[in-house]
Amino acid sequence: MDFDNFCYIIYCPKNLNAAVVDPGNDSLKILEFIKTNNLKLEYIINTHYHSDHTSGNQRIKNSLSSRVIASKLDGNKINGGVDIFVGDNDQLNVGEVSIKFLLTPGHTPGGICLIINNEALITGDTLFIGDCGRTDLPGGSLKEMFRTIQDKIKNLPDHLIVYPGHDYGDKPFDTIGNQKLTNKTLLAKNLRDFSKLT
Numbered sequence: 001m002d003f004d005n006f007c008y009i010i011y012c013p014k015n016l017n018a019a020v021v022d023p024g025n026d027s028l029k030i031l032e033f034i035k036t037n038n039l040k041l042e043y044i045i046n047t048h049y050h051s052d053h054t055s056g057n058q059r060i061k062n063s064l065s066s067r068v069i070a071s072k073l074d075g076n077k078i079n080g081g082v083d084i085f086v087g088d089n090d091q092l093n094v095g096e097v098s099i100k101f102l103l104t105p106g107h108t109p110g111g112i113c114l115i116i117n118n119e120a121l122i123t124g125d126t127l128f129i130g131d132c133g134r135t136d137l138p139g140g141s142l143k144e145m146f147r148t149i150q151d152k153i154k155n156l157p158d159h160l161i162v163y164p165g166h167d168y169g170d171k172p173f174d175t176i177g178n179q180k181l182t183n184k185t186l187l188a189k190n191l192r193d194f195s196k197l198t
């Protein structure tokens with residue numbers, strides 16, 4: 001782990017097809033988990049291009065044949081390249097598990113969030129528990145992050161469980177409904193108020 005990163009492995013309990021989301025420096029642990037559970041890795045999904053979310057891509061790909069997925073805008077900056085580019089509202093199945101992609105710019109120009117089986121929301125560095133991702137790094141945009149939160153994140157159903165890209169909050173995950181009530185970046189009513197938070 002570096003920077004308290006979270007990496008996620010999505011798999012179908014019936015067919016054992018799997019996808020790994022945001023492998024950083026933990027690729028050996030990931031490979032071990034896949035092997036121990038007899039999973040069939042199909043995809044490596046990167047929520048955005050930053051190296052703490054992508055540095056494990058090559059090692060995993062060299063061990064297990066799999067395809068890398070990212071958005072077009074961020075994918076062009078990922079070392080080792082991307083095999084499948086996804087856009088807003090694209091869908092993909094991993095066995096019987098459905099993944100829907102949302103384009104959520106702000107932290108990076110092509111950051112994506114993943115809705116898994118209409119139950120979980122993997123947010124990368126777009127949304128943390130109690131906060132949102134930085135907008136002051138190259139390619140980041142305060143305005144785009146505000147629009148992403150207002151137009152995309154806040155319109156998602158309350159029951160989804162947010163699984164962020166870093167363990168920066170007071171708990172590792174939470175419902176989006178609870179985050180709408182407690183996360184200061186979701187409570188900001190306008191861009192001026194929002195800009196004072198970051």
Ligand SMILES: [Fe+2]
Binds near residue numbers: 048050125
């Ligand atoms: Fe990041």
